[in-house]
Amino acid sequence: MKQQILLAALVSASLFTGCGEPMDEASAEQQPAVEATGQKEQEIVGGAYAYQNQFPYQVRILVDGNTYCGGSLIKPNWVLTAGHCVDGIDPSRMTVVAGDHTITGYESTEQSQTVYGHAKYPYFQYISGAPVHDVAVILLNGSFWLNGAVQTIALPSYPAPQTSMTASGWGWPWGGAYGASDQLKYAGLPVNPVTSCNGWLARNLYAGLELCVGYSNGVSGGCHGDSGGPLAYGGQLFGVVSWGRGVSCDSYTVFADVYSYVSWIQSYTGP
Template identity: 30%
Template sequence: MKVFITILALAVASASAYESVVHPKDIIKAEKIQGRITNGYPAYEGKAPYTVGLGFSGGWWCGGSIIGNTWVLTASHCTGGDGVTVYFGATWRTNAQYTHYVSSGNFIDHWVDDIALIRIPHVDFWSMVNKVELPSYGQRDDQFQDSWAVACGWGGTYDGSPLPDWLQCVDLQVISNNECASVYGNTIVNTNIICVRVTDGKGTCQGDSGGPLVSHDGNKLIGVTNFGSASGCQYGHPAGFQRVTHHLDWIRDNTGISY
């Protein structure tokens, strides 16, 4: 059983003091496969060419980010089943530029933190399918506090809405880990986590797990969608992501990618 189950158990145990968390993948879904960005805006074609959809053989949907010609970065709690269909260059989720099926033998889970790699067949880059750069090693101590970033994914625009398949994006402001920990506690919000403020119901939600958080300044991948408030995506509590700068060594050791 994966580590994220333990994290959720710890969160529930401390619910009297802190808000509990839930992975976006595990929020109760409607009958159709879905992702969600709440109260975001429709993305124009080619806005986020690094964003991929991940349709796992077990029937769930997640997001991911292309970080190299043969690598996608996502969340560990997403990986499972016999494999995954990767949707490349999709603005309308089911109308990708092309897809590749990848077997589970190509999944590399971190096993401690909620982050994973998927080895993919070589893809060539162009305007609709491209990589997003990681932060450089010189940025590894950058907390990105108060900076703005964009998260993208597929799905509805507010709780209970119809669920469009058009790619949605939302601009979010990074907050300090202290502010985030005041809601979820230090057990959840450790040095591997980066959080964003959820205001006016704008944030990530079900199906967005594993998707990208990319800085406005420099267009660097700074987060991988991990968790939100168990009270609801639009409740106003922060959303949490794996902090990519925390994992630069692990990514380099497994992929050879570094800056």
């Protein structure tokens, strides 16, 4: 019965048209001003290459067969990603790959699932060209088989501490590069006071909704293609890669603060 209710909720959320809360005309006009890290932006800048199965909760989201965003497996058949990663995308165009390491090479650990539907947070929108409430859930048509290469990650049970956490993804390796990294990368990044990002990016951050992560000079952080990917600490998922500074990826990376959305996420996935 719970699954039937969840499926009904997906349909009522206009998943199949990619519709969310309507934006005002001013917000809509601002969308192109700042590229979100996944749509045309974000790999891990700096950092290191991951070893096989190091991040078994990391998934790769494809649109029309091409790598588009990252995500995190939170249930065998549910993925958490960024709202802008599903915005306007018909589920029939999407595939989710788990147990992956390199994009071009096939690994025996890989599994793939097509997408039944997705839902953005109801108040997802763009402000000053950057997304706010940038979280979304994806329901798969089947469940991934959990093993050493594919695992779920827990949602946070407490607010994000100001400590070093781990981001991972296949995004661009630096702002001047073009295209995704073939191999999964990761970086340890500090979570800073939210005010640290103010003045460095397109707008000030919203405390409680966004996390200011990384460094002002962008020596290490997210870049194009990393969007929707995880920020993890202690076996819990604290952040979703959201946006940064344009094409250059040369400053802080903004993550959606997952703790603020746990109740909404679980209204779809269950506890």
